[in-house]
Amino acid sequence: MLLTDLILIYLDNNSTTQIDPRVVSHLASLLGNRFANPASQHSLGRSARGVLENAREQLLVLCKAKTVGMQSDRAVFTSGGTESNNLALCGLIANRPGMLVVSSIEHPSVLAMAQKLQQKGREVRYLPCRADGQVDLEPLAHWIDQDQKIALVSLMLANNETGVVQPVDQLVRLCKPAGILVHTDAVQAVGKVPVDFQALEVDALTLTGHKIHGLVGVGGLLLKHSVPLEPIFFGGFQQQSLRPGTESPALASSLVFACELAIQQLPERYERMLACRDRIESELVRRIAGAIVVGRDSPRLPHTTSISFPGLDRQILQMALDKEGIACGTGSACASGSSQPSHVLQAMGLPKEVVQGAIRLSLSWENSLEEVDHACEQIIRVIERLSH
Numbered sequence: 001m002l003l004t005d006l007i008l009i010y011l012d013n014n015s016t017t018q019i020d021p022r023v024v025s026h027l028a029s030l031l032g033n034r035f036a037n038p039a040s041q042h043s044l045g046r047s048a049r050g051v052l053e054n055a056r057e058q059l060l061v062l063c064k065a066k067t068v069g070m071q072s073d074r075a076v077f078t079s080g081g082t083e084s085n086n087l088a089l090c091g092l093i094a095n096r097p098g099m100l101v102v103s104s105i106e107h108p109s110v111l112a113m114a115q116k117l118q119q120k121g122r123e124v125r126y127l128p129c130r131a132d133g134q135v136d137l138e139p140l141a142h143w144i145d146q147d148q149k150i151a152l153v154s155l156m157l158a159n160n161e162t163g164v165v166q167p168v169d170q171l172v173r174l175c176k177p178a179g180i181l182v183h184t185d186a187v188q189a190v191g192k193v194p195v196d197f198q199a200l201e202v203d204a205l206t207l208t209g210h211k212i213h214g215l216v217g218v219g220g221l222l223l224k225h226s227v228p229l230e231p232i233f234f235g236g237f238q239q240q241s242l243r244p245g246t247e248s249p250a251l252a253s254s255l256v257f258a259c260e261l262a263i264q265q266l267p268e269r270y271e272r273m274l275a276c277r278d279r280i281e282s283e284l285v286r287r288i289a290g291a292i293v294v295g296r297d298s299p300r301l302p303h304t305t306s307i308s309f310p311g312l313d314r315q316i317l318q319m320a321l322d323k324e325g326i327a328c329g330t331g332s333a334c335a336s337g338s339s340q341p342s343h344v345l346q347a348m349g350l351p352k353e354v355v356q357g358a359i360r361l362s363l364s365w366e367n368s369l370e371e372v373d374h375a376c377e378q379i380i381r382v383i384e385r386l387s388h
């Protein structure tokens, strides 16, 4: 029996989502075709390039980037969110003096890269997070007022643990007049809420396929037309040398296909996930004394809830739920397997027992109200058992 046969209800979609069978068919049709390297000059190569460049153009269109005129925006295909975040931080800051500012609730792929840059001599500052889950931009406004030199700020569009939407619009209003570049990690937002690259006015935006029922291993970095970026890989001319290495038209096209499905069906999916999330939260808060929804009063993504049962241990709870066939998370998947408490909830200044007792339930449009009702009953039963 496969391990996945044991999982009855999957509520860990912020870690990864099930691949949509339509994406699999799309990929199979491309892989089944005659193949060629898109850099080859023969007709097969040119045809592969056509698929790749069409995917690039489509990705820009879907994310409402600028695709016409001399000053078109650009899309770089990468291996996923981690690489896109690494490339954005390293590549945007490379030839610019000034400090790097990141929020304290970023994904580890931003925080660890910021730390690396710091070790190499770059000054790095961290923006604090308020108890409501939103990053506090006050210190940044103060540094800008003081004319401190800042090269780049990276702030995620929405947090992967709490779902709290971050004030990227306010950030841009602060940064643009001061000539500061802005990067946003939109991995959890794309396909879940409308994302408009031009309206956001950020310089770079990260996305990935496997959070929207696409494949693991392919993502993208959108770049504003004129923003200079230094590569982090070397040894080829592909993707204008910004991300050298043989390109995969099939992977790129599968990413765009998954994006297209998610974005086209966004309004229905949004309502469905929101209804499920609200049902979970109201049931658990009503029936479990002391249960707290983290960041409940802030603007949030429709599919993510971080819910704490103070006095319980999140890892014990997660394992007990797993035995009942319910898959949930305790924070960022990249940090799971470690017993480290969530850096996000800690940055929010939440009491230790709230941090210790928090699990993350993340939905997809495939979840139903019946499923979440069943999950709530199991969660309540498990918590009652663990509390005694």
Ligand SMILES: Cc1ncc(COP(=O)(O)O)c(C=O)c1O
Pocket: 014, 015, 079, 080, 081, 082, 083, 085, 107, 109, 156, 159, 160, 185, 187, 188, 208, 209, 210, 217, 219, 332, 333, 334
């Ligand atoms: C907010 C955020 N950024 C980046 C990543 C990394 O993306 P990938 O798994 O495609 O490397 C994740 C994955 O959990 C994420 O949630």
